[in-house]
Amino acid sequence: MYDRGVPGVSLGLRERKKQRTRDLIIRTAMELFLARGFDGTTVAEIAEGADISPRTFFGYFASKEDVVFHDHDELVASLVERIRERAASEDAFDALRAWVHALDAEAALESSQQRARRRLIRDTPALSARDRGNAARIEEILAEAVAQDLGVARHSLRPHLVSAAAVAGLDAIARLRDTADEDQPSRSVDDVLDEALVFLQGGLAALRRLPPDREA
Amino acid sequence: MYDRGVPGVSLGLRERKKQRTRDLIIRTAMELFLARGFDGTTVAEIAEGADISPRTFFGYFASKEDVVFHDHDELVASLVERIRERAASEDAFDALRAWVHALDAEAALESSQQRARRRLIRDTPALSARDRGNAARIEEILAEAVAQDLGVARHSLRPHLVSAAAVAGLDAIARLRDTADEDQPSRSVDDVLDEALVFLQGGLAALRRLPPDREA
DNA sequence: GCCAATTTAGCAGTCCATGCAAAACACCAT
């Protein structure tokens, strides 16, 4: 019943098949979404394309949207882990930067699909909404880590100011990837992240010259 | 056909009735939402309570969600106007602060309903998502104004860092209102806004000590 | 009171999503 988290090893045949079906659904759905648009694609069509019954689709994904964000949980998990296991010398930003870097290396391989996906999300209102929800979750995670670093309460203002700015930086990076190599490579990921970090560290420094954060 | 924007005056009887129906729908819907939850209330029930046909409901609102955010358009319009008409001596933050203040004064009157509404939004996923979308729109507006102030391009990074932090401050203020007067009044609105402003101005100052913003 | 425009209603239909129970399937021990 329990997956021991070791990937690729010792999955029963059953699990393998489930995994294959899941991948097939994702691949089929994405193709259709890109061809006909998200709203222009029905669950029934995805099911047909993936050779399963419509009902089965919902056994794999709770909603049509979930297919588009199929990797979000992993992504969040990896960020959480990276932050939780950061060295004592690392603050939350260092961990964030390292994480983005690692991600960037992976993503470069399949960047054309990634871009198509981001474009799809961008011009499908339902998906943009969901995407912002995902960003909000990341912001929350960062805020918590920053709160630790600063030694203040989880819900106090400063960590949220900081993490909001950091997420804005991440957003800019995503946008940057979308438009990359259409013209010149434009700014590098590091460049943007650096600027964001300078900004929020400067902001924190300014606050430190004031009375400390009161209240939750 | 055209509403000349003068409120309360010279609206034909037809428009008046429409307005009354609209208000009735809002009032009815909100009561039901608060009593049975957003998901636990059907459009059919709202229609029945407001004495209209279900079909007519959709003549007034494009979706069930829209009822909850019925005032969002006005709100955005008022912010846009306030920012557009700010004095030459005012920057975007000054305008924002003035706007929040004005809003705060109004809202104080019906704060109990406001709080109920915010609670509803907070614990209904669909509504939270929509709310974040609204916040994103405000962030966009602010970013544009800040870009003007800074004399940089609309889509460059800094305005977005700044406006993201500002919106985080607004968020904190909203949260603060939600929990207000359950215990002591806690921090004042100004207090939070000030801190946010110190933060982002400190951030900007730090950036100014670096090469200027390259690229869009 | 009548005409023209607008608002409301009714109806049929699409689509997402869910619960439930039967069928198909895979795994295991014998």
Place this chain on the structure above:
DNA sequence: ATGGTGTTTTGCATGGACTGCTAAATTGGC
């Protein structure tokens, strides 16, 4: 290989948001 067992898949029925179309009711102006 065979039957038992747990899991996955499926079909069927249902509920609910939302839309297009068309007919009816209402309203304002004359």
